[in-house]
Amino acid sequence: MASASTTSSMQAEAFPDGTSEYKPLRASNKFDSKKPHISDQPMTLKNWPQHFNWLNTIIIIVIPFIGLISTYWVPANWKTVAFSIFYYFHCGLGITAGYHRLWAHSAYKGSLPLKIYLAAVGAGAVEGSIRWWSHGHRAHHRYTDTDKDPYSVRKGLMYSHIGWMIFNQNPKRKGRTDITDLNEDPVVVWQHKNYIKTFITMALIFPTVVCGLGWNDWLGGFIYAGILRIFFIQQATFCVNSLAHWLGEQPFDDRNSPRDHVITALVTLGEGYHNFHHEFPSDYRNAIQWYQYDPTKWCIWTWKQLGLAYDLKQFRQNEIEKGRLQQMQKKLDQKRATLDWGTPLEQLPVVSWDDFIAQSKEGKALIAIAGVIHDVSDFIKDHPGGKALISSAIGKDATAIFNGGVYNHSNAAHNLLSTMRVGVLRGGCEVEIWKRAQFENKDVSYVND
Amino acid sequence: MASASTTSSMQAEAFPDGTSEYKPLRASNKFDSKKPHISDQPMTLKNWPQHFNWLNTIIIIVIPFIGLISTYWVPANWKTVAFSIFYYFHCGLGITAGYHRLWAHSAYKGSLPLKIYLAAVGAGAVEGSIRWWSHGHRAHHRYTDTDKDPYSVRKGLMYSHIGWMIFNQNPKRKGRTDITDLNEDPVVVWQHKNYIKTFITMALIFPTVVCGLGWNDWLGGFIYAGILRIFFIQQATFCVNSLAHWLGEQPFDDRNSPRDHVITALVTLGEGYHNFHHEFPSDYRNAIQWYQYDPTKWCIWTWKQLGLAYDLKQFRQNEIEKGRLQQMQKKLDQKRATLDWGTPLEQLPVVSWDDFIAQSKEGKALIAIAGVIHDVSDFIKDHPGGKALISSAIGKDATAIFNGGVYNHSNAAHNLLSTMRVGVLRGGCEVEIWKRAQFENKDVSYVND
Ligand code: HEM
Ligand code: HEM
Ligand SMILES: [Fe+2]
Ligand SMILES: [Fe+2]
Ligand SMILES: [Fe+2]
Ligand SMILES: [Fe+2]
Numbered sequence: 020m021a022s023a024s025t026t027s028s029m030q031a032e033a034f035p036d037g038t039s040e041y042k043p044l045r046a047s048n049k050f051d052s053k054k055p056h057i058s059d060q061p062m063t064l065k066n067w068p069q070h071f072n073w074l075n076t077i078i079i080i081v082i083p084f085i086g087l088i089s090t091y092w093v094p095a096n097w098k099t100v101a102f103s104i105f106y107y108f109h110c111g112l113g114i115t116a117g118y119h120r121l122w123a124h125s126a127y128k129g130s131l132p133l134k135i136y137l138a139a140v141g142a143g144a145v146e147g148s149i150r151w152w153s154h155g156h157r158a159h160h161r162y163t164d165t166d167k168d169p170y171s172v173r174k175g176l177m178y179s180h181i182g183w184m185i186f187n188q189n190p191k192r193k194g195r196t197d198i199t200d201l202n203e204d205p206v207v208v209w210q211h212k213n214y215i216k217t218f219i220t221m222a223l224i225f226p227t228v229v230c231g232l233g234w235n236d237w238l239g240g241f242i243y244a245g246i247l248r249i250f251f252i253q254q255a256t257f258c259v260n261s262l263a264h265w266l267g268e269q270p271f272d273d274r275n276s277p278r279d280h281v282i283t284a285l286v287t288l289g290e291g292y293h294n295f296h297h298e299f300p301s302d303y304r305n306a307i308q309w310y311q312y313d314p315t316k317w318c319i320w321t322w323k324q325l326g327l328a329y330d331l332k333q334f335r336q337n338e339i340e341k342g343r344l345q346q347m348q349k350k351l352d353q354k355r356a357t358l359d360w361g362t363p364l365e366q367l368p369v370v371s372w373d374d375f376i377a378q379s380k381e382g383k384a385l386i387a388i389a390g391v392i393h394d395v396s397d398f399i400k401d402h403p404g405g406k407a408l409i410s411s412a413i414g415k416d417a418t419a420i421f422n423g424g425v426y427n428h429s430n431a432a433h434n435l436l437s438t439m440r441v442g443v444l445r446g447g448c449e450v451e452i453w454k455r456a457q458f459e460n461k462d463v464s465y466v467n468d
Numbered sequence: 469m470a471s472a473s474t475t476s477s478m479q480a481e482a483f484p485d486g487t488s489e490y491k492p493l494r495a496s497n498k499f500d501s502k503k504p505h506i507s508d509q510p511m512t513l514k515n516w517p518q519h520f521n522w523l524n525t526i527i528i529i530v531i532p533f534i535g536l537i538s539t540y541w542v543p544a545n546w547k548t549v550a551f552s553i554f555y556y557f558h559c560g561l562g563i564t565a566g567y568h569r570l571w572a573h574s575a576y577k578g579s580l581p582l583k584i585y586l587a588a589v590g591a592g593a594v595e596g597s598i599r600w601w602s603h604g605h606r607a608h609h610r611y612t613d614t615d616k617d618p619y620s621v622r623k624g625l626m627y628s629h630i631g632w633m634i635f636n637q638n639p640k641r642k643g644r645t646d647i648t649d650l651n652e653d654p655v656v657v658w659q660h661k662n663y664i665k666t667f668i669t670m671a672l673i674f675p676t677v678v679c680g681l682g683w684n685d686w687l688g689g690f691i692y693a694g695i696l697r698i699f700f701i702q703q704a705t706f707c708v709n710s711l712a713h714w715l716g717e718q719p720f721d722d723r724n725s726p727r728d729h730v731i732t733a734l735v736t737l738g739e740g741y742h743n744f745h746h747e748f749p750s751d752y753r754n755a756i757q758w759y760q761y762d763p764t765k766w767c768i769w770t771w772k773q774l775g776l777a778y779d780l781k782q783f784r785q786n787e788i789e790k791g792r793l794q795q796m797q798k799k800l801d802q803k804r805a806t807l808d809w810g811t812p813l814e815q816l817p818v819v820s821w822d823d824f825i826a827q828s829k830e831g832k833a834l835i836a837i838a839g840v841i842h843d844v845s846d847f848i849k850d851h852p853g854g855k856a857l858i859s860s861a862i863g864k865d866a867t868a869i870f871n872g873g874v875y876n877h878s879n880a881a882h883n884l885l886s887t888m889r890v891g892v893l894r895g896g897c898e899v900e901i902w903k904r905a906q907f908e909n910k911d912v913s914y915v916n917d
Binding site for chain 2: 272298332403434
């Protein structure tokens with residue numbers, strides 16, 4: 020493929036694997052790469068202010084806190100509260116359907132109006148630009164749980180929730196990823212270059228103006244539909260990085276931290292089936308059952324019906340079932356290894372038929388079944404089929420009797436039998452009793468009819 | 469073992485497998501074995517009365533029906549109703565803890581007083597003598613679901629519930645079993661020989677007298693604590709033969725009909741974990757979890773604490789887990805067979821390294837991984853890691869890149885990959901790109917640090 024090498028060469032300047040270090044498009048955020056980064060130094064009484072990313076701390080913690088306190092003086096207007104909730108869902112969708120599934124994972128394609136809408140309401144959630152967010156998220160998928168994962172849950176639940184933002188991180192630590200596609204998307208580039216304008220407009224001005232012009236609640240609009248709504252969206256969507264890597268089941272793979280849980284789904288507009296998502300990241304769905312809560316999926320599907328979204332990607336059910344099956348198999352194999360399956364055949368002594376007969380005559384309760392000699396002494400009194408039947412097989416090859424001749428023993432009986440192994444018959448599996456009967460020309464029948 | 473042959477010879481008169489035909493101890497119930505049995509003839513307008521076992525029909529259906537109607541004239545005294553329920557549980561236990569677990573399955577041993585109590589209250593349930601009941605039940609376990617099973621559910625739910633009793637059965641059809649132990653138990657033999665006296669005393673006279681002498685409700689005692697209580701016990705315990713083979717899960721074996729269900733357990737004093745029970749019949753428990761309903765087990769355990777019962781048999785947890793695991797494995801294997809795992813390697817053409825390179829140069833999107841050639845043409849645009857990365861591996865051996873060199877692909881990715889197989893490399897699995905780099909003495913590195 021000629022075109023392939025062209026595409027990959029576009030990013031190949033930096034690294035042979037087609038990825039590049041994340042380079043901010045706007046600022047020239049310089050720092051001395053010789054000096055060790057602040058995050059690599061222990062926090063002390065003197066240097067602690069340098070450890071904090073103050074801009075993020077103010078946006079994520081200080082402002083919401085002021086907003087919360089000011090509700091004491093700013094009464095809640097029910098129209099403002101209703102609009103806040105309504106707008107909450109739009110901005111939430113901006114993150115889940117826009118930032119996450121559309122841009123970070125290319126799980127579907129969006130028409131220009133849809134992309135503009137998602138870039139706008141996504142900015143209203145105040146979680147950084149699409150470009151920055153998606154780069155970090157791709158690193159999170161590619162390097163999940165490692166040091167290169169920007170919000171690795173292995174560093175603690177709080178770290179993955181907000182710690183990674185409020186403390187300064189070494190920019191060199193974050194894994195590299197390929198964002199060629201995003202750099203080619205004009206909506207992404209525009210939003211990134213004008214991010215500060217965009218987010219102030221969408222997160223603060225727009226809701227204030229709506230509540231102000233609509234029902235003259237300018238201050239309420241600013242506090243409730245602006246600041247507090249931002250706070251709730253942030254905390255909810257951050258749960259995808261924390262809760263979704265901490266709470267729930269792992270039906271597809273348990274080597275890494277992602278988990279499926281309905282609580283996470285309820286909090287995050289459907290991003291709660293995160294074990295599935297890490298396994299099938301470019302699937303436009305997170306929940307694959309119709310009864311599971313995934314409103315983001317429902318919206319994308321609706322946009323498709325309206326002609327606003329297309330090329331919805333979906334892994335084949337066959338691939339999904341294969342993953343689930345392999346994980347179940349793994350669990351089963353782990354369980355199997357903890358159980359006692361009897362002495363392995365290769366560790367048993369090889370015994371001749373005549374020795375077997377001789378030892379049985381000496382009083383040992385030995386029974387040969389399928390070429391293996393079993394010592395049933397301790398079991399005779401417990402045999403569910405009675406003492407007489409099991410005793411009648413001592414010193415004989417009971418392969419046929421045991422397997423239906425007299426009674427077709429259950430799986431459980433076969434398992435139990437294998438724990439009684441004491442030797443392997445030389446010559447292997449032979450139905451001795453039948454051979455003898457034929458030889459002596461007698462009619463010994465163990466069939467029941 | 470010398471004693472073994474002695475034990476087995478005691479029953480060996482009849483059949484070489486140590487069992488015997490069920491022979492009534494009392495009557496000499498003769499029938500002409502030459503003439504075909506009535507159950508082998510179709511029911512006609514003329515012969516239908518001969519098809520019915522009238523004694524059983526009267527006991528199981530007619531009398532309860534009369535009892536039900538007579539409640540219209542006999543008012544229910546609350547003391548009588550309370551006593552009926554109390555006595556119901558005793559007689560129910562007679563069947564579950566006595567007839568079933570103690571005598572039919574020897575799941576534990578009982579002291580003489582306990583055995584007398586169980587034989588007495590068991591007779592109060594009016595389900596035949598211990599000897600007759602246990603013989604049939606052992607045949608049911610040994611020949612489950614076959615024609616020799618006296619209450620095979622394969623003949624219909626109603627047949628297994630009561631049909632097998634109200635219609636005459638060919639006595640030759642019922643499977644043979646070993647009841648030597650029962651013939652040696654004086655309580656069993658006495659109860660069998662005096663069965664009619666015992667059951668009339670325990671099922672009718674005793675409850676009537678208690679209610680009569682106790683609170684002067686002679687007629688109510690007869691109808692409620694006698695007839696109607698018998699009816700409810702019968703219907704409840706019959707559910708073990710019907711419902712327990714029809715409703716629920718099969719965690720241990722799905723080749724036969726027994727099933728586990730909490731509803732059956734609630735109805736039958738804990739005999740509802742029937743799939744477990746058929747697999748581990750001589751376990752004194754039916755429910756193995758503490759939170760499952762098995763009052764019969766709780767009673768046996770309590771009797772043990774009181775010194776009335778001993779030698780409680782229990783299969784090792786290891787054996788139980790093995791059974792459960794094998795059934796899960798079976799389910800998984802069935803599921804596995806329905807999925808598409810890609811063309812098997814042995815059906816793929818063998819391709820030389822140079823042909824692979826040549827075809828890739830001609831524009832085919834081929835990637836070699838672990839000695840297998842994959843056609844990724846249709847997947848490039850869908851690749852979650854981006855077009856550039858996957859394209860950069862075309863015409864190369866990407867074993868190392870795919871398995872961690874660039875990105876350690878998930879299980880899901882490996883599964884997907886196997887559906888894209890088109891050929892096997894001659895020479896097998898070779899990390900060509902590394903070999904070439906070494907040969908050309910260039911430093912090609914795909915590691916990320
Ligand atoms: C050699 C070791 C043996 C073991 C470990 C064994 C184990 C068992 C077990 C666990 C059961 C309970 C039902 C089941 O799980 O299928 C059972 C039932 C039975 N066994 Fe065996 N058995 C052995 C030998 C024999 C022999 C040699 C005979 C016959 C000659 C025999 C005849 C029966 C019969 C007839 C039953 C059915 C009893 C009933 O369900 O009422 N068994 N055995
Ligand atoms: C040859 C067939 C390939 C298949 C079928 C395939 C499949 C996939 C799949 C299903 C994923 C989603 C995550 C996962 O399941 O692990 C993925 C992610 C990824 N693949 Fe591939 N891949 C292929 C080749 C490559 C190659 C050759 C490279 C690198 C040169 C590559 C690099 C990546 C990266 C970096 C990711 C992570 C992207 C992210 O999570 O953001 N893949 N691939
Ligand atoms: Fe994640
Ligand atoms: Fe994701
Ligand atoms: Fe049964
Ligand atoms: Fe049973």
